[in-house]
Amino acid sequence: MGEFKVHRVRFFNYVPSAIRCVAYNNQSNRLAVSRTDGTVEIYNLSANYFQEKFFPGHESRATEALCWAEGQRLFSAGLNGEIIEYDLQALNIKYAMDAFGGPIWSMAASPSGSQLLVGCEDGSVKLFQITPDKIQFERNFDRQKSRILSLSWRPSGTHIAAGSIDYISVFDVKSGSTVHKMIVDRQYMGVSKRKCIVWGVAFLSDGTVISVDSAGKVQFWDSATGTLVKSHLIANADVQSIAVANQEDSFVVGTAEGTVFHFQLVPVTSNSGEKQWVRTKPFQHHTHDVRTVAHSPTSLISGGTDTHLVIRPLMEKVEVKNYDAALRKITFPHRRLISCSRKRQLLLFQFAHHLELWRLGSTVATGTVEAMCLLAVSADGNWLAASGTSAGVHVYNVKQLKLHCTVPAYNFPVTAMAVAPNTNNLVIAYSDQQVFEYSIPDKHYTDWSRTVQKHGFHHLWLQRDTPITHISFHPKRPMHILLHDAYMFCIIDKSLPLPNDKTLFYNPFPPTNESDVVQRRTAHAFKISKIYKPLLFMDLLDERTLVAVERPLDDIIAQLPPPIKKKKFGT
Amino acid sequence: MVQLRPRASRAPVSAEAMVDEGQPASEEEAEHGLLLGQPSSGAAAEPLEEDEEGDEESDEAPEELTFASAQAEAREEERRVRETVRRDKTLLKEKRKRREELFIEQKKRKLLPDTILEKLTTKNEDCGKGNDSKKVKVQKVQSVSQNKSYLAVRLKDQDLRDARQQAAQAFIHNSLYGPGTNRTTVNKFLSLANKRLPVKRAAVQFLNNAWGIQKKQNAKRFKRRWMVRKMKTKK
Numbered sequence: 138m139g140e141f142k143v144h145r146v147r148f149f150n151y152v153p154s155a156i157r158c159v160a161y162n163n164q165s166n167r168l169a170v171s172r173t174d175g176t177v178e179i180y181n182l183s184a185n186y187f188q189e190k191f192f193p194g195h196e197s198r199a200t201e202a203l204c205w206a207e208g209q210r211l212f213s214a215g216l217n218g219e220i221i222e223y224d225l226q227a228l229n230i231k232y233a234m235d236a237f238g239g240p241i242w243s244m245a246a247s248p249s250g251s252q253l254l255v256g257c258e259d260g261s262v263k264l265f266q267i268t269p270d271k272i273q274f275e276r277n278f279d280r281q282k283s284r285i286l287s288l289s290w291r292p293s294g295t296h297i298a299a300g301s302i303d304y305i306s307v308f309d310v311k312s313g314s315t316v317h318k319m320i321v322d323r324q325y326m327g328v329s330k331r332k333c334i335v336w337g338v339a340f341l342s343d344g345t346v347i348s349v350d351s352a353g354k355v356q357f358w359d360s361a362t363g364t365l366v367k368s369h370l371i372a373n374a375d376v377q378s379i380a381v382a383n384q385e386d387s388f389v390v391g392t393a394e395g396t397v398f399h400f401q402l403v404p405v406t407s408n409s410g411e412k413q414w415v416r417t418k419p420f421q422h423h424t425h426d427v428r429t430v431a432h433s434p435t436s437l438i439s440g441g442t443d444t445h446l447v448i449r450p451l452m453e454k455v456e457v458k459n460y461d462a463a464l465r466k467i468t469f470p471h472r473r474l475i476s477c478s479r480k481r482q483l484l485l486f487q488f489a490h491h492l493e494l495w496r497l498g499s500t501v502a503t504g505t506v507e508a509m510c511l512l513a514v515s516a517d518g519n520w521l522a523a524s525g526t527s528a529g530v531h532v533y534n535v536k537q538l539k540l541h542c543t544v545p546a547y548n549f550p551v552t553a554m555a556v557a558p559n560t561n562n563l564v565i566a567y568s569d570q571q572v573f574e575y576s577i578p579d580k581h582y583t584d585w586s587r588t589v590q591k592h593g594f595h596h597l598w599l600q601r602d603t604p605i606t607h608i609s610f611h612p613k614r615p616m617h618i619l620l621h622d623a624y625m626f627c628i629i630d631k632s633l634p635l636p637n638d639k640t641l642f643y644n645p646f647p648p649t650n651e652s653d654v655v656q657r658r659t660a661h662a663f664k665i666s667k668i669y670k671p672l673l674f675m676d677l678l679d680e681r682t683l684v685a686v687e688r689p690l691d692d693i694i695a696q697l698p699p700p701i702k703k704k705k706f707g708t
Numbered sequence: 709m710v711q712l713r714p715r716a717s718r719a720p721v722s723a724e725a726m727v728d729e730g731q732p733a734s735e736e737e738a739e740h741g742l743l744l745g746q747p748s749s750g751a752a753a754e755p756l757e758e759d760e761e762g763d764e765e766s767d768e769a770p771e772e773l774t775f776a777s778a779q780a781e782a783r784e785e786e787r788r789v790r791e792t793v794r795r796d797k798t799l800l801k802e803k804r805k806r807r808e809e810l811f812i813e814q815k816k817r818k819l820l821p822d823t824i825l826e827k828l829t830t831k832n833e834d835c836g837k838g839n840d841s842k843k844v845k846v847q848k849v850q851s852v853s854q855n856k857s858y859l860a861v862r863l864k865d866q867d868l869r870d871a872r873q874q875a876a877q878a879f880i881h882n883s884l885y886g887p888g889t890n891r892t893t894v895n896k897f898l899s900l901a902n903k904r905l906p907v908k909r910a911a912v913q914f915l916n917n918a919w920g921i922q923k924k925q926n927a928k929r930f931k932r933r934w935m936v937r938k939m940k941t942k943k
Contacts, residue, residue: 702892
């Protein structure tokens, strides 16, 4: 492999923005995530949790609520008072409709998916009808005194619970009038000067309303009589989000201290049919406020101010207990934000609103306006490979400007592509960690690729949880492919034998002391190094130099907003 | 001869006459009387004096107040009062008039010039909208622009919208990070773990290089000036 000089770059000041809302879509197993800077990302949970769609955002479009409606339509609403629908095929915003109620705080789609309910700053709850191409205002419900911060439909579609400041109202959908107004205590069995903000409500089909508020309580109310049934004090800080499973036997809440609690409906004794809600599991995967949670059939999803998206599969719901049942924490972007120019020794950093151009060895920075595009990689010659959201990778002949061939479609999205300089082989990495090599001139997969597919990858290779974001090549060594993901970089040597599941995959020490025989026996094609992590980008500058752009987590955390104070004994 | 302070009483003559009468008696007695008796007798003497004076002047008639003069005075008083009331009324009236004019002018300034209003009313008749007043206003404006390539928007609406958005953002900031919330800095939060380690470590961000910026700048300036001075004296 040889020795390399490495430019270790740590000055890329990439700070992701906080997650504000998540919305889970059951039919397509997709998760929509919106952040405080207005970007919306769509993750495909069945394709190894890969971020497949991305809508760049603007602070004026910062969302406060996100929801899916029927027919895979995504809506969001924010403090600028507009309801926005996203076009998932064209990857842009279809339209933005002003709700005329002031800033919008909450939004919920009806269980049938054909109506949209919006809670506004002026205390009004507005009902919109979803038509095939737009949404239309239908009517207003009874206007309340303070802003409506959370909404929830009853699964039967007859009632609505709306959480406000110091009280919760229950509306009847048909008439639009308030049925009950339930006053929430400002503090658990006490008096407080601070108003109690009801951050989340959930309506169950048996008429129970679950509310979470800023005093740290989870309360169960009976909507038929408008009375409090049970009250749990679970945190010293606000409880900011709640999500109920479809079967209504469990729900999850997120607190401002970063803890996520799982509540389950458990029978009182092992024989009795009577059940009660019990707090079963606490999870501490976040350091800052958990502003949003979602409940999929098999896992709990949470996101908040510390910018991580955490997906925790529930052990009792998962059928096969393999690596899939482990915790997934998505911190780093799944797209490549950095480009490198080899000859000029320049690095281009992509930020949300500007670009930075740096020269390696010195510091020269300039900025320009940017635009986002889909994954497309051009060769250093005549071929252009473009991958869309589905249906394979198309390869175009640049000189003749026509489609040359199409790589067969694969059921997982493409995470990285590159064309080798001399052989014109297209190397594609998919989100399930498969790597294919396709020969563009010959229009078929290469022999090496077929061998790899027959042999299969090492199980440790397939169990990596971050996708490969960049592939590059050595100009003088056509048998080498350099690729990296967030926690490792790897050089694949096509001339060496492939490892099977029993061989030692990661070689921790350079093989200097071992004898030649041992070396030859253990050497395999995948040379992996985990020295530089977390890696955002790695590339070959010239024959003897590499550049590695790292982003230590501590640097990101240092720029986050203040968390809740924790008291520890002895400090 | 005893010197007495002059008394501005109604009948000063009688007091002196009293003292004069006492004069032929021995001087000592008079002095005595002065020292001891007279102040008290003087204090007590006044009412006696008045009685005596009243008695003495009872034959003087009081001032005569005829009915005619009283009537004249009353009429004068009435007239004065009426005058003041009238003046006040006219002043108030003038003030109200001025205010009214000011309001009319302001209203005129607020409304759009007549030409655009005419256009709007004609367009309204053509399009035939008009249920919700607020919505109609916005839609009216948009319909005017059908011929032209711009969109007329009320700046006041945008300001209102921005103000509401600002208020909403302020609300959420206050409720999450405002007074009464138990927040701490990221540095302190991460350093808490360091305090509990078996080998205690320093805080995550131990150095604070942003202290005393002004002091450091002053020191730098002083140093520069001092060097210049030193160079000059050396020469």
